[in-house]
Amino acid sequence: MEQFDSLFKIEDIFALWLSTVGLERETMRITEDGDLATTPHPKALGNRSFHPYIQTDFAESQLEFITPPYESSETLINWLSGIHQVAYQVMESDNEYFWPLSTPAYVPEDRDSIKVAQLDNEVERGYRTHLAAYYGKDVQLISGIHYNFQINPEVLKRKQPESMDRVSFMNAIYSKLGRNYLRYRWILTYLMGASPYIADNYATELYGKPHKRMMRSFRQSRYGYQNKADVYVRYDSLEHFIEDLEQAVASGQLSVEKELYRDVRFRRGNPYRELLQKGVSYLEFRNIDLNPFATYGIEQGDIDFIKLFIITLLYLPDVETNEAVDKGNTYNFQTAEADPTDLPIDMDEIRQFLGKMKTLATTLDRNRPQKASLINLIESKEAMIDRPDLTLAGRIIEACPSPSDFLAFGIDLAKDYRELYQDKPYLLHGFEQLELSTQDVLKEALIAGIEFDVVDTTGNLIRLEHDDHVEFVKSANMTSHDTLISYYLMEDKVVTKKLLADVGVRVPAGVSFKNPDEAKAYFPQIEYSAFVIKPKDTNFGLGITIFTERPSQSAYDEALKLAFAEDDTVLVEEFVQGTELRFYVQDGSTRAVVERQPAQVVGDGKHSISELIDIENTNPLRGERHLAPLTYIEKGSAERLQLSEQNLDFDSIPAEGEIVYLRRNSNISTGGVSIDRTDAAHSSYHRIAEHSAEALGANFCGVDIILTDYSQEARFDNYAVIEANFNPMITLHRHPGRGQAHRVGRDVLKQLFPEVAFSTEGHFIG
Amino acid sequence: MEQFDSLFKIEDIFALWLSTVGLERETMRITEDGDLATTPHPKALGNRSFHPYIQTDFAESQLEFITPPYESSETLINWLSGIHQVAYQVMESDNEYFWPLSTPAYVPEDRDSIKVAQLDNEVERGYRTHLAAYYGKDVQLISGIHYNFQINPEVLKRKQPESMDRVSFMNAIYSKLGRNYLRYRWILTYLMGASPYIADNYATELYGKPHKRMMRSFRQSRYGYQNKADVYVRYDSLEHFIEDLEQAVASGQLSVEKELYRDVRFRRGNPYRELLQKGVSYLEFRNIDLNPFATYGIEQGDIDFIKLFIITLLYLPDVETNEAVDKGNTYNFQTAEADPTDLPIDMDEIRQFLGKMKTLATTLDRNRPQKASLINLIESKEAMIDRPDLTLAGRIIEACPSPSDFLAFGIDLAKDYRELYQDKPYLLHGFEQLELSTQDVLKEALIAGIEFDVVDTTGNLIRLEHDDHVEFVKSANMTSHDTLISYYLMEDKVVTKKLLADVGVRVPAGVSFKNPDEAKAYFPQIEYSAFVIKPKDTNFGLGITIFTERPSQSAYDEALKLAFAEDDTVLVEEFVQGTELRFYVQDGSTRAVVERQPAQVVGDGKHSISELIDIENTNPLRGERHLAPLTYIEKGSAERLQLSEQNLDFDSIPAEGEIVYLRRNSNISTGGVSIDRTDAAHSSYHRIAEHSAEALGANFCGVDIILTDYSQEARFDNYAVIEANFNPMITLHRHPGRGQAHRVGRDVLKQLFPEVAFSTEGHFIG
Known part of the structure; x- marks a missing residue:
């Protein structure tokens, strides 16, 4: 496959850098003492089998967090932070933490207490039971990062040789990338291996108890996820790989294809033979240890570093042979099982590799003046070549010199992180640039397992998807369920009043004037004693005068003058006194009511x-x-x-x-407080709000009603609807200053996705 | 009923003035020679039986124009002018005019050529046949104004005595008003009677040929619509009225209740007995002659004058008795059959009446500084008391001294009016304050017989109704068929491009920058030779630079500087060269395509x-x-x-x-011209436009496509969609500078009201 050795030119680095990465992060749920948590998977998440973001892996207490693929490491970290936060907010117990390292510090003596994930699917449960028996349960307590990488399809489209079809080209490129990765991944293990300790009583069925108490990465050693040594698959071509894999399953060496534990998985074929028709779509790299110093298991810089590492592999010559891959595997085992203080196994190779990365980084950096420098990042790794103490494993043993402190070390970190995850629970971490209400809808989507993407941050425009059903939402509740025309009916306050009055809803009586003389002349005709004079469109209350008793003509004229200074249309409107309540109506029913107080x-x-x-x-x-x-x-x-x-x-x-x-x-x-009045407000006002929304053809509608006493039934003279809003704030009801909170953001999703089974179990703090 | 004599105080005049008036104007369609038009009722109007605005009365060639009820005389005139215009635009023949007077100047010797209206309803056709036989066909050629008047219901609500129920009160008030009107209407006849001539050969079955060649009002004389003299109904109470009417029908004096020709009709009961349960809703006054000097048969001032005349009757004591009504009838006949040069029959009464009107007018005028003075209006009528030559009939005989010139006099006026009706055919007369496109939709509604109202003129917001189905429309095509969210998807051009690209529609490649340094650094990555740099939101082309070949870095930087001066987000976008076409898509199909040229x-x-x-x-x-x-x-x-x-x-x-x-x-x-390309543009572009609208969830969508050659099928590289507009202009297609016009305004209505049978016959010029 040397034909690809000079496929990519230096200027292609820009387009290659637009390749996408998706991350999976596993973690064990533990108690304060380091015990495995015994609570079930959070019920608020609904059926985990279909959840795109939060799943269980092997054990019931092992969470798996999954991000969608993105080009930007910043976006990926944002997603990880949001998922971590939400996972905490739906946890079934207060006394739980996420274990921040790849290897367990504690394995229960009673291995039966390690519960296999309680999945619906019987085959999946059976498979996990087989794994537990064959490899031992201990190995299943190991967690890591899976790094999914897809080459920017636009680049591949451009680079496809005329002599090859798309599928052959994709398979050739991705199998080169897989081989090269296996050959050189030991470099990542040296720099980022981060599991130097493991529980005392840890053992695997295949290799027994570890022969050392400390190594660079237990997870990537023989004590991690490893098949029996006699399972051998060739990587020199995808065809060979599939042939060998099928043979291993046929001979019973493996129970199913996915039981093959290798650090590279070719993705989007099940069984793998499908890849020969469909083509490899992306690669999954499975060898990244959790970084205990990173709040979410991986640092943003390392996401970029690994990405550039992988892209560099595309520029390098194809290692081609199985022997080269075997050499890479050997290097990786040796690196993993070395002491954290040992120097790299091949100083030249690592130095040359990082040198090649720097060439690409220099070019990239030139065009990303606002972003963190990639050169600096690589130089910080270069510094580790002769300073093993700077590598992740080195730093861990420095922070925790004795294996016996491993549990305490991890728990301390876990507690720190939990505090971060629990900070500002009303936000969706990582999405703070959006309005609060949009964050809330996204958080509910994350919980419900509805996929989402932010289309426009400043516009608070999001895209939601479940199966093939797509919905867009702006500012939390502007959706496909409201019509364009209803927006205009609510936008114009005069029109709103007219339409409400038409259906018998009481609105403040009033007249609008464009001409000051006519407005003045209207004075003798005013029939209500209390009234307000205001510009049609007003901000900050400018130009508004309230008369609670009948004024003189001259005071009236003066008020008109103030109002006309602000707008060319002025309203003379009955002033209705009382308490103002906001009724939040959706789909014909009042979902929540608040009173706002100063x-x-x-x-x-x-x-x-x-x-x-x-x-x-x-x-x-x-x-x-x-x-x-x-x-x-x-x-x-x-x-x-x-x-x-x-x-x-x-x-x-x-x-x-x-x-x-x-x-x-x-x-x-300005410091005001919202107080929930949903149950306190008499149902007659609920009906008036619903009737108002209906008259305006509004699905989402915030109806403001002034009323004398919300506990008394509405009559003709004790209330008036003063406004209807097409984009009613949901935060007022979601996080009232006092009283019952209402998950109105979730209601938005329920209406948009009636086909989704929203969980009615579990709880949610946030 | 004297209890009501002081029911209204002077300050009630403001609220009474808000009473509503609806007008009906009849006219005969004639040829240039004065012959009755022989063409059928305009087919474009669809089934006339249900048309709210344009119907036929007795004869096939007699049109009846009906306005909705409004408070303002200005609005009524606007409606009349729109209806007149449209009636002309749908006429079946070019050689037709509206006869501008109440009485015919020409009656065909062959009376069989006067065709009864070809209504679907057999009973209605039979009734007309009976009328023709009983009263003669000649009388059916007479036209007039019917003036419908409803007292502001708010006033009545306020004035209702506790001792009376609503129905009794309404019936009492309206029957007082009816009596008083009958008693004093001779004053209107004196001032505004306007049918001093009639065709030589005119005759009625009941009274034969007129005994004079000239009188104030043939229409209101015995030669107009009159029952046999022995039909007598009492007006002293509604109960008596109904009793007598039922008796007249029972005895065969009348074939049906509505055959009673009186100048006052109690409305909203059929049969009349229903009024005793439901209450009179409004009165119809039927005695107003067409004013040949008024473009639409009545002057705006006279609409106001009659309104104040009626309101004055509410303030006057109830005449109570049948004798008083009889006296009024006698006065009215005498006034009608008097010479146009005769003085009023009772100078004192008319003077006092107008004096009373002036009192009310003085109060009203004080509070309508911007409106035409009502005092002046009444004074102009006062001047007629001893100057019969100033009355309408007086003016007619002055302008046309000889009965033999009557035909020519009327035709000359009819020709003048036709020119006015045909002016600026693309407008809807009377609604010119709206955008052209909204005028077009309203005109289509008027033709189709969909009721409408302008909710907000400056906002171009209209309300449409058919039976109980209501739709609101803003700016011609913002309706309930588009979603609020699709509006936002189209509003943001970057989002639009993203979504279109997602579904495989070609859009100009491009990147947006918020940071000038990043934008500068992007230069080496630009892959297209021709590109444009522009602010994200731009007006009048400010800040846009187009490079048709690759510029130097410094020229590129300079262009960025210009763009960032206009907006904080700048796009670097592929420049696609070619012709720009606008595709107007509605409900999934391309309805029209235009090219705009400078x-x-x-x-x-x-x-x-x-x-x-x-x-x-x-x-x-x-x-x-x-x-x-x-x-x-x-x-x-x-x-x-x-x-x-x-x-x-x-x-x-x-x-x-x-x-x-x-x-x-x-x-x-700026003088550009639109050229229809609907059929010329290759259907593949139609599909692309439709696909784009679908991707944006848009029902109405104006898709702008740049293409190399619209006659060639779309490939990936010969077009790009550059914009999608949520409120596409309909005038471009409705009135293109060259090529086929498309009634896209009508398409809007067809989608909103699928239940309406839009006529596929007839034609429409305008």
Whole structure:
């Protein structure tokens, strides 16, 4: 296959760098003591067999986190961080941690307590039982990273020789890449092998107890996932590989094809023979140890490093022969079983390889001025060549010099990471650039196993997919279930009122004027004593005057002047007094109701208002404006003014139970608080909100109702609908300041994907 | 019923003025010679029996135009003008006019040639045949205005005495109003009677040939619509009225209840007895003659005048008795049969009545500073009290002193009006404040008999209704058939491209940058030789640079600088050369295709470019920007520059057939021209446009495709979709500068109202 040795030119590196990577990270769920967790797989995730992101591997307590493929390592880390967070939020017990290393520090003496994953599929359960008997259960406690790599298809399209068909070309390229990887992967093992310790009582059926207490990587040694030595498959061609594999299964050396444990898997053929028709689609590299110093098991830089390592293999000559592959396997075993302090087995080879990588990195770096330098990354690896203490295994034994401290070392890290995973539970970690509400919908999708992608971050536009059903969602609840026209009906407040009045919903009476003279002349005709004068479109309340009793003509004229200064259309509208409630309607039913109240503190007879604000600001729901469900209460001039109107200042000490308001307006963004009133509001208002949404043809609708008393049934004169919003905030209901939370983000998904079985079991904190 | 005599206070006039009026205007279709038109009712209107706006009355050639009820006389006139225009545009023959007077100037000697309306309903046809036999066909040639009046229901709600139920109150109020109207309507007849002549050979079965050749109003005389004298109904109560009417039918004096010809009809009961349960809903006043000096049969001022006349009747004491009604009838006959030069029959009564009206008008005027003065209107009528020559009948005989000129007088007016009706056929007269495209949809609705209302003029938001099916439409094709999310998918051009590329539609390759350094560094990676650098959102082409061959890095950097000055996101995009075509897709199929070309003239070897522009600007499709399908070509600096680039100026005389472009851009708003390419464009592009719309989930979609040659099948490299628009202009296709027009506005309605049988017959010019 030397025909490919000069297939890629240096300038192809840009396109090759756009190749995609998908990661799988395994981890054991453990208790505080290091015991395997005995709780079941989180029930909130529904049926694990179909979950795209969170599955179990061998053992019931072994989680497998799966990212979709992306070009960017930053995106992959974001996904890992989101999945880790969610996995924690749906955990069945409070006392659980993710073991951060590839090898177990503790194996229960009673091996029967290691439960095989409770999968629905009987064949899969049977297979796992066979593995446990044949290889031993201990080896199944080992976790790692699987690194899936697909060469940018655009490059392959361009490089395909005329003499070859697509499938032959793909298979030839990918089998070259597989061979070269097997030949040189020992370099990765040297640099990133990270399982120098293992539980004392660990043993495998094939190789017994380890012959050493410490090595660079137990996981990649003979004590990791290994078939019997007599299983041999050739890698010099895909045809040979498949032939040998089929022979091994036919002879009973392997129970099924996937029982072949090798560090390279050709993907998208089952059985493998299909690859000869379909072509290899991507490779799965299975030899990466978990990095205990990385919050999510792998550092972003290492994702890039491995990617460039793989791309470099494409530029290198094809090693071609089985002998070369065998040599690579031997090198890798030796490297894995060496002491973490040993130097690399072949200093020249590693130095030359990193040198080749640097050539590519130099070119790439030139065109990514804003990104972390790849050259620096490789140089940091180069430094490890004669400094084994800088390698991952070296760093672990430095941090934890004695095998007997291994358990404590891992648990300490696990506890640190758990704190990170549990930080700001209302966010979806890794997706913080999106609005809170979109993060919430994505988190619900992640839990429900609906695949998603962010199409446009600043636009909060996401794509959701389940099987072949695709839905787009903008800003959490703008979907295919609302019509374009309903948007315009709600956007224009005058139109909204007209349509609601038409169906008998009470709205504040009012008239709009484009002409100041006409508006003035209208004064004698005003029939309501309390009314408001406002510009048609208003921001921040500018130009609004409220009259609670009938004003003089001159006061009225003055108010008109203020309003006309803001807009060319001015409304004279009945002023309805009362409490304003937001009704969140979806698909014809009111899902949640909140009252918004101004920023406030409750006195305790001891603390000053200033201190009470500080205390309230420690509420974990509070944060910077728009970045948290509630906003920090400020001590600014607006608050000072509001206090002084009550003859108070920041040093006043309110009596116990006394509520002190710090703002006149109830916006969440100025410290206001939302209070759930879903059950408290009389059902007649629920019906009015639903009726309003229907009149506007709205599927998602936030109906604002002013009412005298939400516990009393609606009559004609005790309420008015003042607004209907086409993109109602879901955070108000998802994370109310007080009262019951409602998973309205999940409701969005339920309507979009009625075919998905949303779990009704388990729980979810976040 | 004197209990109501002081029911209304002076301040109630504002609310009473919000009462609604609906108009019906009848007219005979005639030929240039004054003959009755022999063509059928316009087939394009579909089944007339259900048409809300354009029907036939008695004769096949008698049109009846019906407006919906509105508060404002301006709106009513607008509706009349739209209906008149449309009725002309669907006429079956070019040689037809609307006879502008109430009485015919010509009655065919062969009465059989007066065809009864060819209605589907057999009973209705039979009824008309009976009328023709009983009253004679001549009387059926008489036309007029019916004035429907509903008291503002809000006022009635407020005024309803506690002692009365709603139905009794409505019936009491409306029967008082009916009585009073009958008592005083002679005043209207004096002022506005307008049928002083009638055809020589005109005769009725009941009263024979008129005894005079000229009177104030033949239509309201005994020679108009009159029952036999022995038909007598009491008006002193609704119960009496119904009793007498039923008796007249039972005794055979009348064939059916509606054969009772009286100037007041109680509406919304059939049979009338239903009114006793349901309550009168409004009154129909049937005594208004057509005003031949008014383009649409009635002046806007007279709509207001009659309204105030009616409201005044509500303020006046109830005349109560049948004797008073009889007196009113007598007065009215006498007024109608008087000479047009005679003074009013009761000078005091008319003076007092108008005086009372002035009191109300004074109050109203104070609060309508922007509207025409009602006081002036009444004063102009007051002037007629001792100047019969100023009344309508007086003016007619002044303009046409001899009965023998009556036919010519009417035809001259009819011709003038036809010219007005035919002006700017692409508009919907009376609705010119809306966008052209919305006018077109409304016009199609008017033709199809779908009821409509303008909800918001500046927003181009309309409401359509057929039976109980309601649809809202904004800007002609934003409807309930598009989803809110598809709007956002099309709004973001980057997202659009992404989604189209995903489904295999070719879009210009490209990358977007937020960072100038990254954009600069990208230069070596650009793989296409021709490309464009542009701000993500651009207006008027600012910041765009097109490279048709590979530039230097410094030229590239300079172009980036220009683009980043306009937007914080800049696209580097493949530049696809070719012709740009707009594909208008609806509901999965391409309905029309146009090419837009820059403003241009074609030489004739004689005229200068300046003269050719003048000639082109006489094209009736051209007008002011956005107010006509095409825009006047200017002779400004942009045009001068474009000419000078071709070494031409405005005085150059291009050779015959030579096309001279006056602009670089092809926007219609700068004189560009749209050319229909629906059939010319290869069907493969139709499919690509449809596929693109589908990928975006768009029902209405304007897909812009750049292509090398529209007659050649699409391959991967000869086209690119550059944009998809969620609100594609329909005027481009409806009124292309050249080629086939497509009624895409009608297609909108067809999809919204699949249950409506759109006529496939007849034709439509406009």
